[in-house]
Amino acid sequence: MQHPAVPELAHTHTRPIHWVATATAVAGVMALSSVVQPDSATAAQPAHASPRATHTTAPDPAGVDFPLTCGPVKAVVKTKATGDLDGDGSPETVAVVHCDAPMGTPPDGVYVLTRSADGTPRVVATLVDPKDGNTVSDFSVRDGSVLATLLGYSSTDVPRCCPDVTEPARWQWKNGAFLRSTPAGAHSV
Template sequence: MQTSAVPDLAHNHARPVHWLATATAMAAVVAAAGLLQPDRAGAGQTGGRETTAATVPAPGATGVPLPLECGGAPTVVVEQATGDLDGDGGPEAVVAARCEAGSGTPPSGIYVLARSRTGEARVVATLLEPARRQSVGGLAVRDGAVTAVLLGYSSPDVPRCCPDRRQTVKWRWSGGKFTESAEDAEDAEDADGTFGG
């Protein structure tokens, strides 16, 4: 008979006490791993940015000063949409607002609202300046892009109550700013009158 080159092991029979100690050690490792996992909101984030997208709703426009010059008249939000525009996991709000008027169609502005570090809503970008003299016929956020139907006028002779031009415009966050792309403008009477259709 051959003898083994390995020395005899003193403890070659497992007793219940050994199994209990092993089970306790494994339970401690599993519990520690559960406590040391990263937050769900920040698990895929890089660059040290902290986010609480799962718990913080998109900012609302109520009480946020919008950069509209209304000469003492109140402002009115005519369209609003929300979504994650910059890919940080947190929702932003996009609002179309104008000065309240008794007649006619005053020009609109489109603004992006985000929450500050203290949680207050603030304007972080202007997508459409009221100086472009267009109003908004529809607004949506889809796949990280803002889409708006802009209504305008083909000449100064067109009454301000009745825009005769319609254009769909998109803004997308790229390279640290919003970039605009537009489809060809069309006559309002050729449009089907529905947004996104």
């Protein structure tokens, strides 16, 4: 009888430990491949994507607790507008809010809403404080700016029904804050 040139190899006979080691290695590769995934393919890349942009819908002002003291009546959203004011790719909502007074002309507040980390709307800025006594007209959001006409009173002797001061205003996000300016060509009456 002739002996083989190569001695018998231990790994040519399968044992249960070999199957366990193979199953463990395959499970490890599967787990690693589920964690490490390539980005999904797209037909075109966005011109300027922001990694912070996570919400595509503007916050809804319904149910937001505005910093407005109304006593026994509730706060009412008079009008709202949306747009990306800070350039992060997510739209903000700007709401004109006043107390639901049974008579007279209640002053307006203008508030900027964004979404918190959990997606709920929250007030991040007050552009017009109701304590100033102004009402807002010709309100809009355009090109990253909030535009409005503020109607006010020259003295306490002017009836609250009939504002006699008109002041155009514009707010724009710059260096981490909303800066107010008067739009070009605007005149006070």
